[in-house]
Amino acid sequence: MSARALAALTLVVLLAAGCESTGQGASHVLGAIGAATGLPGFSSAATMAQTDVRGAFVDMDEPEEVELGRAIAAAVGARYPVLRDPALTRYVALVGNTVAAVSDRPDLRYYFAVLDSPDINALAAPGGFVFVTTGALAAMKDEAALAGVLGHEVGHIALRHHGETIKAQKRKTLFRAVGQEALSYAPGVGAFSGLIGLTADAIAEQVILKGHSRAEEMESDRVGFQYAARAGYDPAGLREFLATLASRDDTGARKFFSTHPGTDERLQEQAKLRKEWTGGGRREAARFIAAMGR
């Protein structure tokens, strides 16, 4: 058994035995084992394994999340071509940053991009990457709708909706890897091609194909509504966008709802929130239409 696999197995056993939920104290045990066995490279392997094991049980910190997000952004870019239109990207990012600045996580750096696809879709990756397709933009009437959709996606990131998937995937991979002695220790970039790399595959699949749970969609709708309103937009934008799609029966709309479940419930909730909202807000239809080149 490799040193790293042994270290990982030791940590899993310690955690399973309730030694320490975060695995921090377990490093002392690992250090003792390394000293006693004299296994070459055990200390560094233990550090790497500890990182892997802890990540399977606790939230990842922001630097790791951002790097994971960049990996997933590359995966999204491989699935959908990124539209290299600087003016349109800038406009979407301006609206997105306006909404993100009033979100529950305003200190994370956000990156916005447009995907050149007739599919109607919007995606959020961990670490602040938000995408919207040209198909989705074509289904919008004004900036308030864009703000609502981007607010919803920022909500997935601000509420760390990818977190549980990340931890679950890490646990799954970790146990399988320990069983197969597949955890290969390599300094530098090798670290990322271990558990994090495998996690990136799972999150990319969630972001691109599976989408979030119904409860997470509802939660993102609620905060998306709040973010759009706080930013000064009419928060009815998201509901109107969803209603437009619900009234259609084409491939684009069906694809959207395959990754965004619970439409009827979401529309009802948004209508209720809008009814209770008395703050008004701007639509910015002219600016949106000009930015879209219509």
Added chain:
Amino acid sequence: MKARLMIAVALTLTAVAVAAAQSGTRWVDRTKADVRAGKASFHEVVDTVLKGEQVQILKSEERWLSVRTPRGKTGWLFEQALSATAVTPGRSDFLKMVPGGDASTSATAASTGAKGVYAEQYARDKGYDFDVVRWIESHQPTARDAETFAKSGAGR
């Protein structure tokens, strides 16, 4: 006249009390937090503070605190990155694996952060074009544009 004087004194005392409550020091409660030139994440990073470091609070606006870092830099931190009680120093497990990520606290390191070769290596292994990510990161609006738009665009 007397009433006005009393109101003025009361307002002054309130202002002093608020300033006193806002001042003092706090401790960084995240493995890494970027201190920015303004109260939003699109502003330039002026310094990076690490878990357990102590910052001096200069003022508070909305959900952001103006701070002076241990290296004498001033900028803004989101309030949730700070604790009112001392925090035990600790480093990011992930940054320990990033070349230069653990040791450096410079603004240069902050601007790149953990952004290193990890995601790029992943993309290469999968056959993805990582240039797409670089393009996205390099085509975001400037801080000035974003701030102007946020203030005037939606009429906040």
